[in-house]
Amino acid sequence: MAVPDLTESKSHSHNPSAQQNVEKNNDPALNTANEHTHTHLHHTAQAERGRDETQFSKGTTYEDSNIPSQDPHDQTLHRRHLPDGPGPKLPATVADTEKGNFSPDNRSDEDPRTHTFSSFYLKYRIYFHLFIWLLFTSWWIAGLILHGRRDPMGSRTGWLKPFLLWLVITLRLMFFYVPITVITKPMHFVWNNTAVRIVSFVPDKLKIPAGATIVVGVLLIGGFASPESVDNTRDNRAVSLFGLAVIIFVMWATSKHRKAIKWHTVIVGMLVQFIIALFVLRSGAGYSIFSFVSELARDLLGFANQGTSFLTDSTVPKLGWFLVGVLPAIIFFVAFVQLLYYWGTLQWFIQKFAVFFFWSMRVSGAEAVVAAASPFIGQGESAMLIKPFVAHLTQAELHQIMTSGFATIAGSVLVAYISLGVNGQALISSCVMSIPASLAISKLRYPETEETLTTGRCVIPDDDEDRAANSLHAFANGAWLGLKIAGMILATLLCIIAFLGLADGLLTWWGRYLNINDPPLTVELIVGYICYPIAFLLGVPRNGDLLKVGQLIGTKLILNEFVAYTKLQSDPAYADLSPRSRLIATYALCGFANIGSLGTQIGVLSQISPGRSGDVSRLAVSALIAGALSTLTSASIAGLLVTDQAAFTSPSTAS
Numbered sequence: 001m002a003v004p005d006l007t008e009s010k011s012h013s014h015n016p017s018a019q020q021n022v023e024k025n026n027d028p029a030l031n032t033a034n035e036h037t038h039t040h041l042h043h044t045a046q047a048e049r050g051r052d053e054t055q056f057s058k059g060t061t062y063e064d065s066n067i068p069s070q071d072p073h074d075q076t077l078h079r080r081h082l083p084d085g086p087g088p089k090l091p092a093t094v095a096d097t098e099k100g101n102f103s104p105d106n107r108s109d110e111d112p113r114t115h116t117f118s119s120f121y122l123k124y125r126i127y128f129h130l131f132i133w134l135l136f137t138s139w140w141i142a143g144l145i146l147h148g149r150r151d152p153m154g155s156r157t158g159w160l161k162p163f164l165l166w167l168v169i170t171l172r173l174m175f176f177y178v179p180i181t182v183i184t185k186p187m188h189f190v191w192n193n194t195a196v197r198i199v200s201f202v203p204d205k206l207k208i209p210a211g212a213t214i215v216v217g218v219l220l221i222g223g224f225a226s227p228e229s230v231d232n233t234r235d236n237r238a239v240s241l242f243g244l245a246v247i248i249f250v251m252w253a254t255s256k257h258r259k260a261i262k263w264h265t266v267i268v269g270m271l272v273q274f275i276i277a278l279f280v281l282r283s284g285a286g287y288s289i290f291s292f293v294s295e296l297a298r299d300l301l302g303f304a305n306q307g308t309s310f311l312t313d314s315t316v317p318k319l320g321w322f323l324v325g326v327l328p329a330i331i332f333f334v335a336f337v338q339l340l341y342y343w344g345t346l347q348w349f350i351q352k353f354a355v356f357f358f359w360s361m362r363v364s365g366a367e368a369v370v371a372a373a374s375p376f377i378g379q380g381e382s383a384m385l386i387k388p389f390v391a392h393l394t395q396a397e398l399h400q401i402m403t404s405g406f407a408t409i410a411g412s413v414l415v416a417y418i419s420l421g422v423n424g425q426a427l428i429s430s431c432v433m434s435i436p437a438s439l440a441i442s443k444l445r446y447p448e449t450e451e452t453l454t455t456g457r458c459v460i461p462d463d464d465e466d467r468a469a470n471s472l473h474a475f476a477n478g479a480w481l482g483l484k485i486a487g488m489i490l491a492t493l494l495c496i497i498a499f500l501g502l503a504d505g506l507l508t509w510w511g512r513y514l515n516i517n518d519p520p521l522t523v524e525l526i527v528g529y530i531c532y533p534i535a536f537l538l539g540v541p542r543n544g545d546l547l548k549v550g551q552l553i554g555t556k557l558i559l560n561e562f563v564a565y566t567k568l569q570s571d572p573a574y575a576d577l578s579p580r581s582r583l584i585a586t587y588a589l590c591g592f593a594n595i596g597s598l599g600t601q602i603g604v605l606s607q608i609s610p611g612r613s614g615d616v617s618r619l620a621v622s623a624l625i626a627g628a629l630s631t632l633t634s635a636s637i638a639g640l641l642v643t644d645q646a647a648f649t650s651p652s653t654a655s
Contacts, residue, residue: 129173140166161292172348208263215271219244222278223640231580232643236539240639243537247629247636251444256622260447265361269440272360273433274637280429281641281648287425294424297415300336304329322566326416327490331482334412337377338478342468346376350385353435361439365454367397371404371439375431378412379405379592383604391609392453398612399446399619399626400439402601406593406627407438409561412485416562421569421651422586430590430634437630445626446619489562492596496559527554538584538632539639545581548574552585557628560594579645586649587638591631593624 121128140162202210223237248270255261279286305317308328316324340346353372358365366386373382383390383401393401408431409417418424468474504522511521519525528551535549536542552574556564568574568585577585592600598620606613642648 126177129176133170133173136166136169164289164292208267211267212263215267215274218271219274219640222274222282226282226641226643229643229645231541231543231578232639232645236541236580237640239537240539240636243539244633244636244640246537247441247633248444251441251626251629255444256446257449260449262362262443262447265363265443266440268361269436269443270633272357272436273440273633276433276436277429277634277637277641280425280432281638287647290425290428293428294418297418297424297428300333300415301325301329301419304332307332322493323490326419327486329415329419330412330486330489331479333415334482334485335475335478337411338468338481339471339475341377342471342474350376357435357439361436363400363439363443364397364448364452366393366452367400367404367439367454370401371435374404374410374438375408375435376411378410379597379601379604381410383608386454387608389453390605391611393612394448394450394452395615395619396443396446396448396450397452398605398615399623400442402605402616402620402623403442403445403626403630404435404438405601406597406624407441407591407630408434409590409592412482413489413562416489417565418651420565422565423648423651426583426586426638426648427590430587430631430638433634433637434591434630437633438627441626441630441633442623445622492560493562496563496596500559500563523558524551524555527551527558530554531557534632535584538588538635540581540584541578543578545577548577549581549585549588553588556589556591557594560596561589561591564589579649580639580642582649583642583645584635584639587635588632590634591627593628593631595624598624 143162199207219241223241224234228234248266252258252261280290281287305325305328308317308324312324319325337346350369350373354365354368357363357371358368361368363371366389369385370382373385376382379402382405386393386401409427414424414427414431417427468477500523504520504524507522507526508520511517514521528547531550531554532546534553535546538549540546540549552564552568555567568577568582568589601623602613602616602620605616638648
């Protein structure tokens with residue numbers, strides 16, 4: 001008997017989907033003509049009429065988890081607050097109307113302990129919060145009375161630092177009791193009655209061209225309206241703008257699915273990146289805020305140096321050695337970040353960033369979370385935030401997640417680069433600018449053609465499996481993680497620099513037979529000429545700096561950004577770079593896009609979801625290129641906007 005081909009039926013259709021331009025699935029199970037109703041044990045009569053509200057339950061069955069049973073001595077058992085030994089007795093068999101009888105596991109997730117302080121805090125939480133708010137409000141007011149707008153620490157940020165700290169604490173405490181809709185609803189009302197109404201009058205066919213025209217106008221006005229400086233002439237700015245256009249064109253020309261490109265994401269991404277750059281590089285408030293953040297990062301070096309002095313001698317941190325000057329700061333910073341993560345502070349900031357990009361750029365929730373988290377916690381850790389979703393990500397989402405990791409650096413190495421003498425404001429602003437840039441460039445290179453699981457929602461799942469027992473446990477875990485990261489950096493740099501020396505020695509020996517002696521043939525020289533056009537398109541002055549900046553970019557791509565930044569700051573060959581060239585190089589090197597990071601990305605994602613390792617490997621090289629170009633767009637915009645290059649190339653000063 002022949003089976004009818006349901007895929008060719010005229011009545012074949014899908015249930016409505018919120019996502020547009022996705023490929024139709026010919027699975028007969030999705031055909032609405034094959035839908036049927038049946039009496040379900042847990043459906044009400046109202047549900048049978050099509051009004052069943054989605055409900056989520058927990059702990060209603062005794063089904064085994066896919067996580068192996070814990071040993072009584074395992075720390076995870078104690079983190080779940082379970083006592084050592086067997087759990088409470090459960091009946092030998094449990095009857096289930098649909099599944100029949102089965103035997104449950106003798107485990108319980110109930111907490112048998114009493115938490116006196118936690119209960120007391122929850123009962124009187126409002127008084128704790130009121131005390132904290134009054135304490136910081138009094139401190140802020142007293143500071144204004146005693147010092148006015150002058151900062152007693154002598155830094156350039158003045159009164160802004162204590163005000164920002166007070167504002168953050170006030171808002172955080174307020175939103176414990178006041179729903180955030182108090183702010184978002186008026187914002188939505190204003191937005192819907194201004195911008196949305198204006199856009200509604202524009203024909204659909206003209207919306208994308210009109211948006212692109214506005215972005216181009218903003219770029220031209222913002223880039224060329226300011227007066228010229230020494231080597232930031234309008235000619236150089238024009239080259240930077242042309243380089244930005246070339247990057248976008250190359251991504252469009254090599255796109256996986258050009259017809260599926262969502263230009264809204266691309267246009268808004270480039271606009272947001274430029275607005276962030278304007279705020280940081282041109283406004284006094286933006287400069288002060290990012291200067292404050294960079295000073296905090298710089299201060300962390302001093303705290304780490306205190307630990308180094310205790311373990312060795314007070315003169316050791318002043319030696320300037322990478323081993324004792326940079327690695328201890330990394331260890332301390334990672335431990336501090338883990339503490340913030342345990343408190344929930346880091347997730348709160350990441351969530352706010354993610355919601356903004358999710359709403360403005362129309363990307364999936366998983367993509368928004370990873371893009372927002374990458375500058376804070378790094379390429380591997382950011383993927384762990386969406387661990388439950390990785391197995392179900394589309395090809396475009398996987399590409400985007402890897403691109404975000406390649407496009408920026410992590411906070412764990414930020415302090416290391418600052419300790420090398422790299423300007424903190426430039427590094428932090430580049431990291432933030434790379435968030436929308438990575439989303440826009442990745443969606444150009446690999447647009448979405450499938451329906452995503454996290455469309456329409458932005459969620460950071462809780463991961464109780466690896467949650468620390470308390471703050472001390474979190475800090476200790478962070479110290480151990482920081483030690484592993486520092487050890488990995490130490491071993492990687494040692495091996496890479498040694499291998500580079502070996503390669504240079506062989507190339508120099510080989511080049512002598514071809515009379516290539518001045519300069520000698522080295523890896524750095526070869527990649528410098530390969531990246532020469534890239535340096536030109538970024539707007540590097542044509543005064544002899546093109547080859548040097550090209551060498552730095554090539555070194556970063558072939559080896560890593562650590563080696564490139566070390567050469568930029570300490571190699572005499574780069575000491576005479578102009579301020580503009582040094583600024584562009586600082587932004588162009590601020591990303592993990594190098595061959596070595598390919599292994600990190602593939603390893604982390606394959607470990608999270610082994611079934612996707614093949615997809616990850618196929619997309620990795622494309623994501624590496626997209627991530628590198630995302631970083632270069634930030635360098636182009638910096639070359640277009642910065643007029644006071646010296647302010648963004650000199651080392652950050654501690655407050």
